[in-house]
Amino acid sequence: MRQKAKVENYDAPAGGWGSLNAVVHILTQEEVAILGSEILLKQNKPGGFxxxxxxxxxxxxxxxxxxCENGAKATAWEIMGKTVTPEFFAQHTLTELRFWSDHQLEEQGRLANPMRYDPASDKYVAVDWREAFREIGAELNKLDxxxxxxxxxxRASLEASYMYQLFGRMYGTNNFPDSSNxxxxxxxxxxxxxxxxPVGTVQLKDFSDTDCIFFFGHNTTTNAPRMLHPLQEAAQRGVPIVTFNPLRERGLERFVNPQNPLQMIAGGTRISTQYHQVRVGGDAAAIVGICKCVIESDDLAQANGSPRVVDAEFIAQHTSGFDExxxxxxxxxxxxxERASGLTRAAMIDAANVYMAANAVIANYGMGVTQHKHGVETAKMIVNLLLLRGNIGKPGAGISxxxxxxxxxxxRTVGISEKTKLVPLDRLAELYGFEPPRWDGLSTVDACEGILKGEVRGFVSxxxxxxxxxxxxxxMEPAWSGLRLSVQIATKLNRSHIVPGEVTYLLPCLGRIEIDEQASGAQAVSMEDSTxxxxxxxxQRKPVAEHALSEPAIIAGLAKATLKANSKVDWDGWVADYSRVRDAIEHTYPDQFKEFNKRMFEPGGFPRPLAARERKWKTPNGKANFTVPKAAFAPPKExxxxxxxxTMRADGQFNTTIYTEDDRFRGVQGSRYVVLMNPADMEADGLKSGDxxxxxxxANDGVERSLSELQVVPYDIPRRxxxxxxxxxxxxxPLWHYAEGSKVPAAKSVPVRLFKDVPPELIEGGEMPISASRHHSSETSDEIEDDQ
Known part of the structure; x- marks a missing residue:
């Protein structure tokens, strides 16, 4: 039996005392309070990390x-002093570790030594770095x-990513799926x-110039909390913020800046002026409703001889497809x-009126849009909305x-892509004297399909x-054991490491917060933000594990052990001085990284040039394009x-990293095995809180996918x-349930049926369950967490 969650209402705003308490708790939990507070002062600062x-x-x-709170958690999680040594692995088989939760695995600490899986003992054993590189290189050279x-x-830096894609292409593969997939x-x-x-057009300064902000499918509270600062500043100067999301997320309702004593006393700022709880997947339909209102208002204005509502000059000069x-x-x-969006006509008209009254509008969206079957069409619908009033390519406006x-x-900017059209292959060939493969590689979904078919034999992560x-x-987990080679480069132990292939290596790397000392001195790395x-x-911190290497050093070690010598690639020189890698990036992408080394510590970062910001459209027809949705807005099939x-994330996690089993904002404590449900649906299905x-x-594809012992929590969520x-x-x-056109797993809209679990006493007593009950799970036993 899983541990039951404790459910309590949490009324406090995002930020505030709750955030401060959470930061203190994580620093204390990981025993880095003094060290952590010093390092946190250098987080996201010029010259810091x-x-x-x-x-x-x-x-x-x-x-x-x-x-932010989550940033502090991530930092504490990385700089904890605990290490996972060979002695730890000597005490635990991988079979045993598969019974541990995600939180328990990562909580053990930082990986300290390179390890190799020993099938005979079902344990990891220590291996020398040179031996690991040599054996991995030999295995790679046996594989197609x-x-x-x-x-x-x-999380990998631009420098490591560039080296990694070059190593892979010199080896002969274009199979570069990444978390973007x-x-x-x-x-x-x-x-x-x-x-x-391929990216947004908004910069941070646009939030100071905007007079209207729209949100679609994003939980800013947990996924980008520092964004709440510019949102709060906008709200305080009267900028309307209109939000569309199935759940009411606290950060988009109210926010208290923990750095402002007056706000801590007064209670903070209301963020959203309108909050529309669309049905799951209803965003595109809501946008159709808003656009319909804008266009019909423009029709009426023309009929009355009034000023146009749409930006007719912009549409005529810069766009195509408006009439259709x-x-x-x-x-x-x-x-x-209304049926497709889950909203009333009046609600959509209210949103449209706010949009039409604004001169500069920013539209933000998150994975509530992208991880949906019709995500590509929905993202295009957001662009349609912005194009109607020229809200791309001017201050205070754009898509985000x-x-x-x-x-x-x-x-992706420096070559991590399975799509060859996105990579300057000719330039790589010219710079490094080799012929890169020209075939398109495998995305994440493609890679999974290849593993299931036995066609993928090696996996380097x-x-x-x-x-x-x-x-x-x-x-996927049973199929993973069919891999010939699994190489995992990581800072902490996670589930991917305890499901081995035939030959498996676990290679510990430095974290970004640790001082990376190489031959030319302490190194710096770089990354690109979402703007x-x-x-x-x-x-900033001395490495916690003596035998951990930097990501560039590990990549170079693998490359030298796998590839034939190439006088045009000085792997050792690149590791000795990362500025030489940045020079190579600039030579490969001169228009994007001009004076890279000189500019990399500019306050606020230096922006990559984006044509759409200047209303230059690098599309086949040279225009910004309105598109007609084919399916995204359609009413749901009953x-x-x-x-x-x-699926959703809690404030106690970042992606698959679970810092705590609690979700403060939703009032769920002690377990993540819950399902949030509309109270009216609960009543209709004969369920009560805690069942x-x-x-x-x-799916009707012959594969039964189920998850049992989920505790029902009544919640403000749309019906069904x-x-x-x-x-x-x-x-x-299902692996095949993904966004059409992008193959992003459609985790935000999965069709499921719900069955009440049969109480154990009924099973033991031999009584028959009621017809609406079911006791079944395709879970393996290692998914059930210890109650301890």
Whole structure:
């Protein structure tokens, strides 16, 4: 039996005393209170280190404490003094460790030594670095490069990412899936088609110039808390903030700046002026409703001889497809839009009126949009809304996809991509004297399919927790053991490390906060934030593990052991001085990284040039394009007994890293195995708070996916919608259930059926369960956490 969650109402705003208490708790828990408080003062500061968690922009004039609650947790988690040594692995088999929770695994501390899996004892054993490199290189050279995956998490620096993609392409593979494939690949697919760039157009200064902000599908409270500072400043000067989200997230309701004593006393600021709880997946339909109102208001203005509502000059000069899109919006029926969005006509008109009254509008969106089956179309719909009034390419306006990992956007910038059209292969060939492979590689979903088919034989992971982050867990974990080679470069122990392949290595690397001492001295690295600004970062703390190497050093060691010597690539020289890697990046991307080394510590970062910011559209037709949605806005198909499940993150986690089992803002403590449910749906299904249920995916593909012993929590969520935690619910997501066009797993809208669990006493007593009950799970026993 799983531990029951304690559920209590939490009324406090985001930030404030709750945030301060959480920071103190994590620093104390990891025994880094004194050291941590000193290091935190250097977090996200020029000359200091960039946060290892979210990628939100870093201001040129930072606050005294330029970190958020989650940033402090991430820092404490990395600089803890505990280490995982060979002695630890000598005491535990991997079979035993698979019974541990995600939190228990990472809580053991930093990985201290390179390790190799010994199948005979089912344990990791210590190995010398030179031996590990030699053996891994030999294994890679036995494999077809087409069958080898080189995965990257979103935390690796620009320098490490550039070296990694070059190593892989010189080896002969283009299989470079990364964490972007699981989150914002939808953005990278949608935006180039309509505005000609794969990233957002908004910079931090635009939040000071805007007079209206829209939000779609983002939990700013936990996924980008430092963003609450510019939002609060905007709200305090009267900027309307209109939010669309199935759940009411606290940071988009109220925020107290912990650095402001007066706010701590007074209670903070209301953030959203309108908060619309769309049904799960209802964002595109809501935008159709707003656009319909704008276009029909413009039609009326023209009929009356009044000033136009849309920006007719901008549309005529810069866009294509307006007439078709406008005709589509006019033709839509309000009743269908209401049913598809879950909102009333009046609510959408209210939002449209705010939009039409504003001169400069920013539209932000997160994974509530990108991780949906129709995410690509929905992102394009957000662009449609902005184009109507010329809200791209002017101060205070633009599109703002909010990325997660601290350098997930930057990795794509320097070549981590499975799509060869996005990589300057000819330039790499010219610089380094080799012929790179020209075939498109495998995305995350493609890689998983290849593993299931036995076609993928090798997997090298630069950070991350791939096994835990992906869908289809019940099939993927058994298939993982079929890999010939698994190489995991990491700072901490996680689930991907305890599911071995035939030959498995665990290689400990330095964290970003640690001083990286090489032949030329202490090194700096760089990363790109979600506003396409580049920042330098310097480690501040002595490395906790003597035998851990930097990511560039590990990549160079693997490359030298695998590749034939190439006089044009000085791997050792690059490791000795990372500025030489930055020179190489500048030579490869001269338009994006001009004077890279000179500019990398500019306050606020230096922006990469983006044509759309200047209203230059690098699309095939040279225009910004309106598009007509084909399916994203359609009313849902009613299916008796089927719910839409969305996965979510808690304030006590960052992606798959679980700092605590609690979720303060939702009032859930002590367990993450819960499902949030509308009270009216609970009543209709004969459920009460605290009952446990099993969720079963509605797929009809012959694979049964289920998750049992989920505690029901009544919550303010739209009818027929459910919410459960990521990554615990990943096993309910079919591998084929992804965003059309981008293959991002559609974790925000999973069709499931719900069954009440049979109480153990009924099973033991031989009594028959009621017809609405079910006691089944495809979980393996290692998913059940200890009650201790």
């Amino acid at each position: 960039m946060c290892v968690s979210c990628s939100w922009a870093k201001p040129a004039s930072p606050h005294p404490f330029e970190f 490069p087409h069958s080898v995956i080189m995965y990257t998490s979103g 699981m989150c914002h690949e939808t953005t990278s697919v949608a935006l180039p088609q309509v505005i000609g760039v 899109f406008a005709a589509f919006c006019r033709a839509q029926d309000w009743e269908a839009i 996809p909010i990325r997660g990992h601290s350098n997930v956007q930057g990795q 630069l950070g991350g927790n791939f096994v835990r982050a992906i869908p289809e867990r019940s099939l 396409a600004c580049i920042h330098g970062s310097r480690g 299916s008796d007994g089927v719910y839409e499940l969305m 446990t249920v099993t969720l079963v995916t509605e 919608s459910l919410a459960g935690y990521y990554p615990e619910c990943n096993g309910l997501i």
